Every structure is written in structure tokens, then in C-alpha cells.
Amino acid sequence: MINKVAKTAAEAVADIFDGATIMISGFGEAGSPIELIHALIDHGAKNLTVVSNNTGNGHIGLAALIENKQVKKMICSFPRTANSIVFPELYRQGEIELELVPQGTLAERIRAGGAGIPAFFTPTSVNTPLAIGKETRIFESKPYVMEFGIKADFALVKCKTADRYGNLLFNKTARNFGPVMCMAAKSAIVQASEIVEIGSIDPEIVVTPGIFVKKVVEITHPVSENQLIRENRRYPW
């Protein structure tokens, strides 16, 4: 029998090891798996490389993971957002590494990693500082930059609905990087607001096929990242 359901967030993240590369879904305050990240803070794995579009907000979720000194390197497209306080401080002190990747290149590198494509050529960043040192080639008389696929040991992803096979549905713009991160991680760990019976998700509307998912955990009322930031909350609470 296939049953990917973990009972708790702690159980879901228990296998994460020191030095792991972890993809974390979310764009701004939408779609970040706050409960899974907090479980990872409790768990304590260190020297992590984290792939995520931003660097977390306030002092919760990814920002709290960084603040807790568990992250040695961030791979992201936009590390300084309005509510990003922790990362800029550590970056200026030279305590955390940054690999800056254009957003579409980041999405495609993750997709490629999950699809068995080791590298690809893209027009994005040609003739800019972000292309320096990268191989370029001309196709149809236009220059393109070579970028590598990214694979991860784990992905932490938030979705709306899952079943025990790991089929997933997302919520609005909280979908963002979730589906491609599930593909690119050896072990995708997903928190869902509801876990439903097998067969109750219409196969025509499944967004992420269960084959890409290793574990699902039900978090029925995920916290609102926005609200926690407004209240200036910190994790650990």
C-alpha cells in the first residue's frame, strides 16, 4: 500500500540532514510552508543550501531558519523584499552566501533539474553582469547563456489539497514554485490544508502528480505569514 501521509510536520522533516540542499516554495508571503520550516528549525539540520525565490519575511518561516544560522547559502532571485530583514543583515556581515538567479532562469533550472535536463541555453541575462563567466552560444543568430539544472535533496512545499498518493492541488498564486520544486527534489515534503480520500480529486485537474511527492502532512489551518509579520512574531515562539 502506498501511503505518503506523515502524522506531524516533525515526522515529515525528520530525515533532513546537515548539508542538504532544500527547495522551499513561496513567492513573497504566498505559498511558503511555514509549519514545515518551523519543524525544520526544531529539527536543527545545519549548513543547508536553500533554493527559494525570496529570503523570508520578518522573523518567521524561512527568515527564522536563516536567523537560526541553519542556512549557509541562498539561491534566489530577489533577496531583499519589503519585509526581508534577516538576510540583508547577515549578507552584509558576510555570514551567508548568495547565488543570484533571474526569476525565470531559477524556475527553469528547477524544472530542468526535475526533468532530467542537466543544462540548457536561455536568452535571459545575456550581456549583463549575471552572464559573466558562463558559456554562451549563438542559435539562430542570437546569443544564449548556458544555465545548469538544479536538483535538491528535499523540497518543502505548501498546497491546498492532497491525497495519500501525493497528488496535489494548490491555492491561487500560492502555487508559484511548488510544482517544479516537487519535481526537482529527491524527497518532496508537502503540507496540505486537507488530505482527501483517494479518488476524490478529479484526475483532470491534478496539478502535481503524486509520483513527484514523497510525503504529505495535513496542516488544517496554516498560519498567515502576513498576520504574523504584522504582529512582529518570532520563531521559535
Next chain:
Amino acid sequence: MVAEIKGWNREQMAQKIAGDIPDGAYVNLGIGLPELVANYIPEGREVIFHTENGLLGVGPSPAKEDEDDELINAGKKPVTTIKGSCFFHHADSFAMIRGGHIDICVLGAFQVSENGDLANWSTGEPGAIPAVGGAMDLVEGVKTIIIFTQHTTKNGEPKIVKECTYPLTGKGVVSHIYTDYAVIDVTDNGMFVREMAPGIDFEFLKSCTEAELKQY
């Protein structure tokens, strides 16, 4: 004392850009000023707005009580959906951009050069945290790049220059520039002034533009 030069205000600039967006266009609006353009699409035109965090069919801002943390635009602001909208993941969203499926993108600028180079992601200052977002993907992939900017910096320095001194977002990518003073087309034969705001003449425009301007 020299009379203060006013030019168009932001709303008028937004209206001018919106007026030049054709019926049926798929449009991505950059963060900040470009977002204003959505308010001025002329009646009777159907324009679909794309936001790179995964929504086609962005509607107007919601009332405060209807805000949804998981329904936001690329500027992380709450939005709504229109009838017929759809959600998708980031790789599909950037396939729309990079694959040439988006017709028009409106962006801000630090500098635009004579041959259409754009600098809008970094001023290259030491100690600044570098951040790029989707700007480089948009300028390479979207068919028409429109720049929505003040004609000069706050200190009166030209933003339309011979060569960009800030790090580039893309080379030769800009098609049109809408400033508070003028509308400028960037062509293979140079920059042509299509229209000037009331009270602005060509000599004045040249005096606050470093790049060479031509008249049709």
C-alpha cells in the same frame, strides 16, 4: 525665474501608454508606476494582464476586507481575478514570458541608452544587496518593452543616455519610452520623438536628454 516645467503627470503618462495598448493584448506590468496603466485601458478593449507569479487575468485591487494572502501580484500586493483568468506555476509563467507569448511589458528604468539598452535592476552600489527578480526574463522574452519613467532623475540628470553606466538588464530591448516630457520610439535608426507634452519643445527636450534625439 524660469517657469517650472510640468509635463504630463503620472496618471496622464499611464493613460497615454494604456491608449497605445491594442485590443486583445497580453500585458505584463512591472512593479510600481507601471501598475497604474491597468486603470486606463480604454473601454471596449479586452486586455489580459499577466503577473509572473502565476496569474493571467489580473483584476483590480480588492477592498480591504476581501484581500487574500494567497492572491497577490509580482509586487506582492493583493489583487483579484477577472472572469476567465487562470493560475499556473512559475516555470509555465516564464515560458509565457521567455517563449514570446506576452505582447507588451511596461517597466520602470534607471537608464535607457540610445540603442535601447535598459538598466533597471541595480545601481551597482557597493554594499547593496543584489536582487533581479523577473526583469531580465521579461526584457528578453516579451515582444514589446515599454518604459514608463520620469525623463530625468530627481537631481535633474538625464535617464535617457548615450551608454548606460548602471549594470544592464538587457541590451537593445526597449521599443518605446513614455516620460513626463515626451513619447520616444527606439528604432534601428535611433531615437525618434513621437510626441511632446504641452509646454515642452524639442530644444528643451534635447537639453535634458543625453542620447541623440531625432524628429520624425
